[in-house]
Amino acid sequence: MNETNPVRPLGWGRFLLQFLTVLIAYFVASVPAVLLLGVTAWGYLLSVMGSMAAALLVAWLWLRRDGALAQAWNLARPDSWPRALAIASGATLVIVFIFTASGPVIDALGLDQVDVELIMQFITESPLMLALWIAGVAWLAAGLGEELLWRGFLLDRLMRLPGIEGRIWIAIVLQAVLFGLPHLYQGWGGVLVTGLIGLLFGWLRIIAKWNLWPLVIAHAAVDTIMMGLGYAAAQDWITIG
Incomplete structure (x- = not known):
């Protein structure tokens, strides 16, 4: 990663403090909407958006304090929008294929779908x-928010840790594992698939020259496609599986 300004050194203790405070903010902020509105579409919608906003606020404070905000959250105009959109389009197709083809693999491993x-x-x-x-x-919580949080904040923090600094693939694997585990509510199959997608997004950050826009667009596009297909299937407009 190109550094233009000095960034505060990061040790394991400070990293754990940063990571835990982001997680605490995320989980605490997820509660009020569900308590007030229950397990409903509105309750979960506001819970997801609120928790991501809180986590990003804490992450932003840490990155700004450490002088790493510009590097971690690189949302500058890409050098080439056609190239950025090509990366996003290719990633979208690959991820949709992963979701489509993962069923038999998950069954073979004896995991829940x-x-x-x-x-x-x-x-x-x-x-x-x-x-x-x-x-x-x-688009907001997952596409923009999760990429800022996982491939932005977390990947940047991991890459600066003693023992990991300079070993980009160790950082990418660790962020993929940590990205997959919160999806346990989807079953272990969901953890596996999401972790694999986390690996892909980590690699894409390198391919995109550390710009986050291709990742944001691909992530949002995949979720939009999946939601759209689910809605169409529920209306009997299409048949899935």
Whole structure:
């Protein structure tokens, strides 16, 4: 990564403090909406958006304090938008293929299949709810938020740690594992698939010359496609599987 300004050195203790405070902010902020609105489409929508906003705020404070904000959250204009969009398009196709082809592999490993039934129940309640989930979750919380958090904040922090600094693939693997584990609510199959996608996104950050836009676009596009297909299937417009 190109450094233009000195960045505060990062040790393991400081990293753990940063990571834990981001996680605490995420989980604490996820509670109020569900307590107030229950396990509903609105409750989960606001919970997901609120928790991501809180986590990003804490991550932003740490990155800014350490002088690493510009490197970690590189949302500058890409050197070439056609190249950035080509990377995003290719990644979208690969990830959709991974989701499509992962079923038999998960079965062969004896793991539970990826379970997104609850989310699909929410987004298929109405066209309005589909639009809100696409905008609020697919594009903001997941597409933009998760890339800033995992491939931005976390990958940057890991790459600066003693013993990992200069070993980019160790950092990429670790962030992929940590990215996959929170998806345990989808079953171990969900953890496996999400972790694999985390590896791909980590590699894409290198290919994209550390610019986050191709990753944000690909992530949001995949979630939009999946939500759209789920809604279409619920309306009997198409048949899946």
